[in-house]
Amino acid sequence: MENETILEVREKDGLLILQGVIRVPYTWAAGAVASRFYAGLRDRRIYGIRCPTCRLVMVPPKKTCHRCFGDLNDWVEVGPEGTLQTFTVVHYSEPELHPLRAPFAYGIIKMDGADTGMTHLIGEADQRALKEGLRMTAVFRDKPEGNYLDIRYFKPVKGAK
Numbered sequence: 001m002e003n004e005t006i007l008e009v010r011e012k013d014g015l016l017i018l019q020g021v022i023r024v025p026y027t028w029a030a031g032a033v034a035s036r037f038y039a040g041l042r043d044r045r046i047y048g049i050r051c052p053t054c055r056l057v058m059v060p061p062k063k064t065c066h067r068c069f070g071d072l073n074d075w076v077e078v079g080p081e082g083t084l085q086t087f088t089v090v091h092y093s094e095p096e097l098h099p100l101r102a103p104f105a106y107g108i109i110k111m112d113g114a115d116t117g118m119t120h121l122i123g124e125a126d127q128r129a130l131k132e133g134l135r136m137t138a139v140f141r142d143k144p145e146g147n148y149l150d151i152r153y154f155k156p157v158k159g160a161k
């Protein structure tokens with residue numbers, strides 16, 4: 001069968017590793033809100049969406065306000081800088097489970113003009129100097145395609161303290 005799954009289960013360092021191939025042909029529509037957000041990223045711009053009722057600006061944007069359940073369609077460009085809200089540095093490498101080699105960092109960055117933060121990788125940073133409130137900016141990949149990874153990572157703004 002074309003979509004046959006072959007699994008191998010083995011143990012490594014106390015973890016069970018599942019390996020196989022799953023072929024699942026599919027077509028996925030991102031939806032109107034995510035499509036517009038991703039199109040913005042393709043243009044190296046970050047957009048949020050503002051709730052007309054409670055004025056909350058959500059990034060990434062959503063179709064419905066999680067605070068007052070209002071329907072959203074008021075787009076606003078945010079950034080280009082933001083503030084690091086929180087972060088974690090990963091010190092454990094497992095190349096079979098995650099493509100990045102440790103240490104690497106993730107953070108939640110609240111873009112200027114936004115009320116919610118977006119989770120992303122942190123790069124070009126001294127991980128020991130990361131702290132809440134650090135000013136950050138997005139680094140886009142060379143040829144954006146219209147998806148979340150058009151932002152390669154966020155980096156501290158030069159001179160930020």
Ligand SMILES: [Zn+2]
Binds near residue numbers: 052053066068070
């Ligand atoms: Zn609202």
